[in-house]
Amino acid sequence: MALIKCPECGHEVSDEALSCPNCGHPLKSINQITQQSPVTIEQTAKKWKVVKLVSAIFMIIGLFLFLRGLSAGGFENAKTGLGFFIAFVSFIGLLVGKFGAWWTNR
Numbered sequence: 516m517a518l519i520k521c522p523e524c525g526h527e528v529s530d531e532a533l534s535c536p537n538c539g540h541p542l543k544s545i546n547q548i549t550q551q552s553p554v555t556i557e558q559t560a561k562k563w564k565v566v567k568l569v570s571a572i573f574m575i576i577g578l579f580l581f582l583r584g585l586s587a588g589g590f591e592n593a594k595t596g597l598g599f600f601i602a603f604v605s606f607i608g609l610l611v612g613k614f615g616a617w618w619t620n621r
């Protein structure tokens with residue numbers, strides 16, 4: 516921690532201070548304060564968004580296969596089981612994405 520001179524009144528102020536205690540002149544811009552850490556939070560949120568997006572796509576594919584298999588040969592059809600499996604796994608992926616985003620943004 517160092518002391519700097521206030522550009523407004525010349526009073527010696529800690530460089531950690533947000534504003535001069537003598538005259539109230541702001542020493543750190545709002546940008547400097549807000550732009551310190553949210554970038555990493557945004558990046559992790561993006562990562563979970565990708566997980567959710569990929570899961571959603573696979574869920575649609577799985578459900579599509581499931582319905583196609585169901586109409587073609589019911590539960591005996593191989594597509595039905597495979598579609599159900601893909602939909603189930605991607606559903607877990609969606610939950611993981613939701614939980615992960617919640618966990619990192621807590």
Ligand SMILES: [Zn+2]
Binds near residue numbers: 522536537538539540
């Ligand atoms: Zn000042």
